[in-house]
Amino acid sequence: MSNNYFNTLPLREQLEQLAKCRFMDISEFPDGVEALKGKKIVVIGCGAQGLAQGMNLRDSGCDVSYTLRAAAIEEKRQSWKSATENGFVVGTYEELIPTADVVLNLTPDKQHTPVVNAVMPLMKQGACLSYSHGFNIVEEGMKIRDDLTVIMVAPKCPGSEVRNEYVRGFGVPTLIAVHEDNDPKGEGLALAKAYAVGTGGHKAGVLMSSFIAEVKSDLMGEQTILCGMLQTGSLLCFDKMVEEGIDAGYASKLIQFGWETVTEALKYGGVTNMLDRLSNPAKIKAYDLSEELKVIMRPLYNKHQDDIINGTFSRVMMEDWANDDVNLLGWRAETAETAFEKTPAGDVEISEQEYFDNGILMVAMVKAGVELAFETMTAAGIIADSAYYESLHETPLIANTIARKKLYEMNATISDTAEYGCYLYNHACLPLLADFMKDIKTDVIGKGLDLEDTGVDNARLIEVNAALRAHPVEAIGTTLRGHMADMKKIV
Ligand SMILES: NC(=O)C1=CN([C@@H]2O[C@H](COP(=O)(O)OP(=O)(O)OC[C@H]3O[C@@H](n4cnc5c(N)ncnc54)[C@H](OP(=O)(O)O)[C@@H]3O)[C@@H](O)[C@H]2O)C=CC1
Ligand SMILES: CC[C@](O)(C(C)=O)C(=O)O
Ligand SMILES: [Mg+2]
Numbered sequence: 001m002s003n004n005y006f007n008t009l010p011l012r013e014q015l016e017q018l019a020k021c022r023f024m025d026i027s028e029f030p031d032g033v034e035a036l037k038g039k040k041i042v043v044i045g046c047g048a049q050g051l052a053q054g055m056n057l058r059d060s061g062c063d064v065s066y067t068l069r070a071a072a073i074e075e076k077r078q079s080w081k082s083a084t085e086n087g088f089v090v091g092t093y094e095e096l097i098p099t100a101d102v103v104l105n106l107t108p109d110k111q112h113t114p115v116v117n118a119v120m121p122l123m124k125q126g127a128c129l130s131y132s133h134g135f136n137i138v139e140e141g142m143k144i145r146d147d148l149t150v151i152m153v154a155p156k157c158p159g160s161e162v163r164n165e166y167v168r169g170f171g172v173p174t175l176i177a178v179h180e181d182n183d184p185k186g187e188g189l190a191l192a193k194a195y196a197v198g199t200g201g202h203k204a205g206v207l208m209s210s211f212i213a214e215v216k217s218d219l220m221g222e223q224t225i226l227c228g229m230l231q232t233g234s235l236l237c238f239d240k241m242v243e244e245g246i247d248a249g250y251a252s253k254l255i256q257f258g259w260e261t262v263t264e265a266l267k268y269g270g271v272t273n274m275l276d277r278l279s280n281p282a283k284i285k286a287y288d289l290s291e292e293l294k295v296i297m298r299p300l301y302n303k304h305q306d307d308i309i310n311g312t313f314s315r316v317m318m319e320d321w322a323n324d325d326v327n328l329l330g331w332r333a334e335t336a337e338t339a340f341e342k343t344p345a346g347d348v349e350i351s352e353q354e355y356f357d358n359g360i361l362m363v364a365m366v367k368a369g370v371e372l373a374f375e376t377m378t379a380a381g382i383i384a385d386s387a388y389y390e391s392l393h394e395t396p397l398i399a400n401t402i403a404r405k406k407l408y409e410m411n412a413t414i415s416d417t418a419e420y421g422c423y424l425y426n427h428a429c430l431p432l433l434a435d436f437m438k439d440i441k442t443d444v445i446g447k448g449l450d451l452e453d454t455g456v457d458n459a460r461l462i463e464v465n466a467a468l469r470a471h472p473v474e475a476i477g478t479t480l481r482g483h484m485a486d487m488k489k490i491v
């Protein structure tokens with residue numbers, strides 16, 4: 001691709017940038033939001049990230065206002081309502097950008113080039129431009145005025161949960177970076193750190209990263225385990241339960257709230273804790289199913305990562321941008337027509353434990369997806385800390401959106417970039433798992449194991465427990481969760 005910045009780099013630099021990832025200790029944030037004090041922050045766009053980040057920054061003591069495209073103001077669009085109803089000043093580019101010290105570009109990735117080209121001429125000398133995803137810089141090779149500082153503060157989390165975790169007194173893991181081509185005053189890192197504190201990210205964990213490392217990991221996590229796997233798993237599990245005679249309302253509820261319930265165990269204690277919530281026979285069953293799933297799906301995970309690294313994914317998605325999002329909009333409409341999406345959750349009581357006992361296959365899918373995504377990212381040069389945030393830690397945050405309003409809410413809350421990649425994965429994974437699903441019965445999805453005796457072979461149980469704990473995602477997870485003292489229960 002002519003404009004793909006990553007593809008212009010020699011392999012040595014590509015590997016160096018992919019490996020940029022240093023966990024920042026809380027002691028590195030002694031100044032809090034001080035670097036932003038007295039500075040005007042103007043947010044472009046008030047959507048999923050824009051509203052959440054702006055509210056967190058204001059609550060952290062920062063001066064925040066929103067600039068929206070003229071049509072959004074004239075037509076009083078949702079973005080205008082979100083900003084004004086929350087008491088923010090809203091103005092046009094011409095009114096607010098010239099006064100801004102820091103401009104947060106929180107518009108959709110597909111709009112970044114026209115938006116940045118529109119606002120850059122209005123930005124005052126020496127101001128700062130910030131992104132929450134590196135796509136425009138890395139995949140499109142956007143060049144920014146030399147006097148401007150360019151930073152990235154990327155929450156590893158859907159916008160709604162960026163706000164919800166902040167309100168709970170916690171935060172979400174965040175990657176920060178300073179664009180090496182644009183740090184003329186050497187203040188980029190101080191601004192990025194203060195911004196991360198302002199959104200609450202420092203309470204969950206901040207990685208000193210790079211635009212390249214963030215893009216190549218974020219695209220991979222969102223397309224596979226975080227959104228693609230949960231979408232594919234929802235559709236396959238629902239259809240299988242109904243096919244096997246399970247009440248559709250029960251099936252719908254088990255899935256809609258099941259991902260959130262089983263992944264809450266993941267968030268607190270990793271894959272090990274999630275499987276420890278099962279009976280010994282169910283744990284061994286879930287383990288065996290996940291190993292089978294990993295063999296089947298590994299080529300798909302490798303293909304997604306390869307296409308992200310070499311720019312094929314970006315090229316294909318940008319062809320849809322140029323075609324008025326015809327695929328994205330069509331796939332969104334198709335998803336809305338699925339039986340799972342159209343079947344309301346039944347008015348039935350399901351206990352927290354029942355979600356585990358009757359959702360063994362869901363547990364297996366989460367384990368397989370988390371481990372595969374982590375393995376594939378680290379094999380591509382992404383550092384374990386980043387791969388952990390992008391696979392295991394964010395899965396429950398995405399599951400929270402499904403619990404609200406199913407796949408509709410997930411796909412409405414994540415970025416259009418993520419949604420596009422989720423559908424690509426879903427379209428490839430549904431047929432890939434067709435044969436596997438033929439052998440699935442209600443003992444692993446819908447009814448649970450019908451056991452008089454929950455005895456198991458000791459040697460096999462010891463082998464499974466050891467394998468769970470030995471996966472590298474568990475070690476890095478224990479370390480990083482050790483820094484999350486403020487994590488709050490959701491379920
Ligand atoms: N969604 C998420 O959870 C995450 C997103 N990100 C990144 O954050 C950034 C923002 O994504 P997200 O919050 O999902 O975006 P949304 O689609 O939720 O919101 C986009 C906002 O931008 C405005 N907008 C759209 N097109 C234009 C345009 N051409 N000119 C000016 N404003 C425009 C929209 O307002 P209107 O249409 O009313 O004018 C809306 O206010 C992206 O870079 C994304 O990759 C990063 C992490 C997670
Ligand atoms: C998981 C999708 C995401 O990367 C995110 C919420 O972090 C996005 O782009 O929306
Ligand atoms: Mg992400």
Ligand SMILES: [Mg+2]
Binds near residue numbers: 218219415417418
């Ligand atoms: Mg993303």
